[in-house]
Amino acid sequence: MTALVEVEGLSKRFGRVRAVNQISFSVAEGEVFGFLGPNGAGKTTTIRILLGLLHADGGAAKIGGHDCWTAHSRAARLFGATLEQPALYGFLSGRENLRLFARTLGPVDEKQITELLGTVGMSERANDKVKRYSMGMRQRLALAQAMLGRPRLLVLDEPTNGLDPNGIHGLRILLRKLATEEGLTIFFSSHLLSEVEELCDRVVVLHRGEVKAAGPLSELMNFRGYKYRIDVSDVDRAIEVVRSIDGAKVEPGTIKDSIMVTSDQNVARIINHALVAAGIGVDQLVHEQRGLEDVYIELTGVTAGSPLSAPAGAAPAPAPAGVGS
Amino acid sequence: MFFGLVRNELQKTWRSRWIVFAVMAGIFVLIAGGLYIYYVASKSRWSPPAAIAWQTTVREDIANNQQQLDFLEQAKQNPGNGPKDFGPGPGPDLDNIIAQVQQQIDDDQYLLDHNIAPVQSFSITLAALFGLGGIVMFLLLRIFGWLASEQIAGERSDRTIAILLSRPMSRNQLLLAKAVASFLISLAVVVVTFLIIYAIWAFVQGSIGPLTGDVGVAVDGSKPLRGTNLFAMPIWLFVLMCLGGAMLGVLCVQGMSLVVSAVFGRWAAIGITMAFLFGAPLVSTVVGAILFAISQDPNRAHFLNYLFVNVLAPVSALTPVFGNGPAGPSGTGMSEFGFQVSVLAAWTVGFFIAAWLLFRRKQETG
Numbered sequence: 001m002t003a004l005v006e007v008e009g010l011s012k013r014f015g016r017v018r019a020v021n022q023i024s025f026s027v028a029e030g031e032v033f034g035f036l037g038p039n040g041a042g043k044t045t046t047i048r049i050l051l052g053l054l055h056a057d058g059g060a061a062k063i064g065g066h067d068c069w070t071a072h073s074r075a076a077r078l079f080g081a082t083l084e085q086p087a088l089y090g091f092l093s094g095r096e097n098l099r100l101f102a103r104t105l106g107p108v109d110e111k112q113i114t115e116l117l118g119t120v121g122m123s124e125r126a127n128d129k130v131k132r133y134s135m136g137m138r139q140r141l142a143l144a145q146a147m148l149g150r151p152r153l154l155v156l157d158e159p160t161n162g163l164d165p166n167g168i169h170g171l172r173i174l175l176r177k178l179a180t181e182e183g184l185t186i187f188f189s190s191h192l193l194s195e196v197e198e199l200c201d202r203v204v205v206l207h208r209g210e211v212k213a214a215g216p217l218s219e220l221m222n223f224r225g226y227k228y229r230i231d232v233s234d235v236d237r238a239i240e241v242v243r244s245i246d247g248a249k250v251e252p253g254t255i256k257d258s259i260m261v262t263s264d265q266n267v268a269r270i271i272n273h274a275l276v277a278a279g280i281g282v283d284q285l286v287h288e289q290r291g292l293e294d295v296y297i298e299l300t301g302v303t304a305g306s307p308l309s310a311p312a313g314a315a316p317a318p319a320p321a322g323v324g325s
Numbered sequence: 326m327f328f329g330l331v332r333n334e335l336q337k338t339w340r341s342r343w344i345v346f347a348v349m350a351g352i353f354v355l356i357a358g359g360l361y362i363y364y365v366a367s368k369s370r371w372s373p374p375a376a377i378a379w380q381t382t383v384r385e386d387i388a389n390n391q392q393q394l395d396f397l398e399q400a401k402q403n404p405g406n407g408p409k410d411f412g413p414g415p416g417p418d419l420d421n422i423i424a425q426v427q428q429q430i431d432d433d434q435y436l437l438d439h440n441i442a443p444v445q446s447f448s449i450t451l452a453a454l455f456g457l458g459g460i461v462m463f464l465l466l467r468i469f470g471w472l473a474s475e476q477i478a479g480e481r482s483d484r485t486i487a488i489l490l491s492r493p494m495s496r497n498q499l500l501l502a503k504a505v506a507s508f509l510i511s512l513a514v515v516v517v518t519f520l521i522i523y524a525i526w527a528f529v530q531g532s533i534g535p536l537t538g539d540v541g542v543a544v545d546g547s548k549p550l551r552g553t554n555l556f557a558m559p560i561w562l563f564v565l566m567c568l569g570g571a572m573l574g575v576l577c578v579q580g581m582s583l584v585v586s587a588v589f590g591r592w593a594a595i596g597i598t599m600a601f602l603f604g605a606p607l608v609s610t611v612v613g614a615i616l617f618a619i620s621q622d623p624n625r626a627h628f629l630n631y632l633f634v635n636v637l638a639p640v641s642a643l644t645p646v647f648g649n650g651p652a653g654p655s656g657t658g659m660s661e662f663g664f665q666v667s668v669l670a671a672w673t674v675g676f677f678i679a680a681w682l683l684f685r686r687k688q689e690t691g
Contacts, residue, residue, distance in 0.1 A: 014690070044691065051491035053689040076493035083691070087484040091341045100336065103329035104492040145488070 004029045004078070004153055004185050005050065009059035012045050019045040021209040022059065027187055027202075029152070032179045034200030034217070035189040038300055042209040043189050044084065047157050050187075051081050063153065079153040080146030084161060086138040090131030094122055094141050097130055098148060105149040116144040119174070135162025143171070147178075153185045154178070160192055168192075172199055197292040207300040221295055227251075227288040228261045228268060233281030235259060241278045245270055257283070327498060334476070334506030341479075342472060349468070349514070353521050360525060376532035379446035383433045390430045397423045432550040441541035441557050444643065447534035448526040450560060453567035456522035457515070458640030462571055465518065466578050466637050469511045470598045473582035476503045477684065478594035487689055496685045500587075504579065504677070511575045519568070536560055542643060546657030556659050567640045570662065573669045574637040578602065580676025581633070587684040605634040630665060633672035639665035 005027035012020040020042040027033040037043045048054040049061045052072035061068040066075035088097050095113060102108045117126045120140040130138065139162050146154055154175075160168050172195065178184040190196055196203060197217065204214040213220055232238040238259055242248050248267050251260035261271065268285060275282050339346075365371055401419055436443055444450050455461065477500075480486035489499060527533040539557045541550075548554050558566075581601070585594045613626035630636050642661040 048487070048689065048691065051487070053487055053490055053691075055686065055688060073493045073495055076491060079491075081488070081491050083484065083487055085484060087488045089337065089341075089483075089485060092336075096336075100333050101488070101492070103326070103333050104489065104494055106326050106329070108329075 002029055003027065004031075004064060005033075005187065006060070006062045006065075007046070007050075008061075010046065010049065010056050010061055011058040012042075012049060012054060012056050018209050020049075020056075023206065023209070023211045024059075025204045025211060025214050027153075027185060029185055030179065030183045031202060032175065032186045032188060032200045034196035034203035035187060035206070036191075036193070036196060036203055036296060037206035038191075040208075041206040041300075043206055044157065045209075046206070047081075047083075047155060047187075047189060050155060051079075052076060077149075078151055079155055080148060080151040081155040082139070082142040082146045082157060082159055084158045086135075086142035088130045088138060088141060088145070091129065093127045093129055094133070094137075095126040097141065098144060101145050102148050112148070112150075116147055119147070120144045121170070136164060136167045139163055139171075140167070143174075151184075153187060155187045155189075157189045158191065159188070160190060160195055168195065175199060193292045193296055203292075205296060205299050212299040213295075217292070221289055221292060222266075225262050225264045226266050226268070228263075228271065229258050229284075229286045229288050230261060230271065230275070231258050231283040231285075232275065233257070233283070237278065238275055238280050241274050241280065242271060245274055260288075326494065327502060330494065330498060330502035331505050331509070334503050335509065338472065338506060338510055345468065345472070346514070353518070357521065357525055361528075364529070373528045374531040376530060376534075379442045380437060382446070383437055383443070387430055387433045387437075390426050390433070394423065394426050394430065397426065428549055435550050435555075436541060441539060441555065444540045444542050444563065446540065447560065448530045448532065449523055449534055449536060449564055450540055451526045451530075452519055452523035453564045454640060454643060455526070456519045457567040457571035458638045458643070461518060461522070462515075462574060462638035462640070465511075465514065466574060467599065467602050469507070469514075469575050470578045470582045470602050471595055472510070473507045473579040474586050474594040474598035475591055476507060476583060477586040478589050479591045481589075481689070482591035484691065487691060490689060496687075497681065500583070500681060500684050504583065507579045508572075508576060511579070512572060515568070515571055515575065543658045544660050546661070567643070570639040570666055570669075573666060573673060574639065577633055577669050577673040577676065578637060580673050580680060583680035584676055584683060587680050587687060602634065605632065609635055631668055633669060636665035636668050639669060 003026040005025075007026065008024050010020055010023050011018075023042070023046065035043055035046070045054065046061075049056050050063065050068050052068050052075065055069050063075040064078045066072075066078075068075050089100065092100065095117065098113045098116065099108050102113060114123075117123045120143050122137065122140055122144065125133065125137060130141065133141065139159060143156070143159060146156070156175075160171060163171060175186055175188070176199065179186055186199075188196065188200055200217055202214075202216050203220060205212045205220075230238065230242075235257060239250050242250050242259065242261055245267060247265050248261055248263045248271060251262055261267075268287060272282055272285055368374070397419065401423065433443075445454065477486065480489060490496065523533075538560055540560055540563055542556050542558065542563070543550055544554045544556050582594070582598045585597050588594075589597065609629045609632060613629055616626045617623060619625075639662050642657055642665055643659070
């Protein structure tokens with residue numbers, strides 16, 4: 001797949017503060033991409049550079065091959081964006097807001113506006129003034145605004161802010177639908193790790209302006225290796241068999257009829273085959289995948305609760321080999 | 326797409342600030358109503374007075390001035406019996422006043438002889454002088470400055486600037502659309518204001534007056550009206566010239582406001598713009614007064630007119646064209662109007678270039 005978003009060696013300083021330092025990543029067309037990091041990690045700075053609001057001090061940020069600053073108009077034809085706090089005109093109605101933003105793209109397509117209002121579930125309140133909307137309604141209207149002109153890329157900065165659980169669920173379904181049915185690329189920045197975990201194909205973890213990890217979610221969650229729980233009929237013999245397999249390591253603390261095995265590689269099939277060949281009954285072989293939250297804490301040294309903030313002196317884990325960039 | 330952007334800006338200004346225009350309309354209604362009530366009470370009539378030809382007014386002026394001149398000559402020849410108002414007897418003050426009155430008679434006679442109507446003869450030219458200069462424009466310019474200072478700064482405070490700038494248009498287009506929209510709104514307000522004042526003058530004069538024909542304007546208001554010091558121009562051209570001068574002032578204020586707006590948030594931008602538009606004329610008036618007190622020369626403070634805040638309403642320079650004797654103040658007439666327009670044009674261009682340079686590279690950090 002071709003890269004729709006390319007970020008190469010991007011750097012940005014604000015006075016003496018280094019907001020983003022030599023970061024590189026790319027987002028492929030049709031991908032749902034998660035952008036993670038604690039407050040102050042450089043996420044918003046990176047997004048603002050992509051949107052053409054900030055000028056990078058070094059490196060390049062391109063969308064569809066167009067530089068986000070020098071060829072902003074051409075790059076901006078390809079994306080729609082929502083920001084952390086939905087930016088809308090409170091004195092206009094929802095429909096008028098969409099008309100106003102549609103005029104920045106060319107002639108207003110009333111049919112598309114009506115469709116988008118329906119898509120985000122705002123048809124009934126479309127003619128009310130936005131200042132009377134709840135935060136969740138504003139988020140939904142902002143999403144409709146981002147989808148005006150049928151962009152190839154949606155850049156969503158904390159789109160779940162202010163949404164209730166139903167709203168978050170609805171948004172997740174909508175974004176999945178947009179990605180799978182319409183092939184839309186989604187750049188999803190969020191501090192809700194569970195949402196990223198459920199939605200994204202690939203993620204970048206940013207910390208203190210640097211990329212700590214980047215890659216497919218499955219790889220990222222196994223960057224410390226694979227961990228299996230195997231329920232067997234004969235624990236002692238199973239330990240012997242597993243120890244004879246290259247790269248497989250039996251963890252101490254075996255419980256009842258189970259053994260815990262770790263490996264740098266995915267050796268599930270090999271273990272299963274060896275155990276069965278040795279006449280050991282395998283009741284269950286479970287890949288004990290760690291959650292994104294565990295990985296995130298390990299990478300950034302930040303507790304992944306709310307709010308996400310980097311504790312002073314927190315020492316994140318080194319970038320995972322083969323995953324980090 | 327550009328017209329769509331201008332339309333957006335017009336819609337935003339109207340929908341967010343319609344109360345300002347409603348208040349302005351209310352003030353106009355109150356002023357017009359008050360003036361009408363005063364007219365009815367003082368003249369004991371409901372309808373406008375009979376119209377008077379400008380020649381009749383000028384002849385009446387000559388007769389009144391002649392009467393005053395005779396009185397002054399008499400006072401000069403009989404110093405002991407002279408009116409106390411003019412001092413103890415003949416002296417430089419009385420001679421000066423006599424010379425001024427004689428000059429007014431000569432000026433008026435010159436206009437009659439050459440059939441040139443003085444600029445204040447008609448309702449529409451009076452409306453142009455009063456409505457497109459002086460206190461009316463002083464106040465309107467401050468309102469336009471306030472509205473323009475919010476153009477970018479307000480969007481920044483509301484965070485909508487980020488979404489606008491992320492859209493597929495250049496910053497130049499957005500800035501130009503905002504400038505054009507501001508200008509169109511202020512043009513509409515100025516034209517409506519002018520028409521209301523014209524209607525009031527037409528009522529007071531008893532006639533809407535001619536819209537064709539010529540009016541005479543002094544080139545230098547402090548000098549006698551002779552030959553090259555009188556400039557005759559069509560009425561419509563005079564009105565357009567005044568409108569152009571007024572709108573250049575508006576454009577200059579909007580340029581300055583956009584410079585401030587390109588950098589700051591809403592309240593800072595409004596505060597700085599208002600402080601400058603009200604404070605700077607006050608400071609320069611004080612400076613001018615001090616300079617006059619020291620030098621006793623009215624021209625000594627003329628250099629302050631190189632400051633844009635002092636020439637924002639260049640039509641004001643045309644107002645006291647007639648009746649200024651040889652000792653009248655400088656800084657009036659067509660030449661001064663031209664000077665003020667040139668100064669304004671230079672400032673306006675400078676402000677817009679500055680606004681453009683600031684806005685095109687402004688980092689929107691949120």
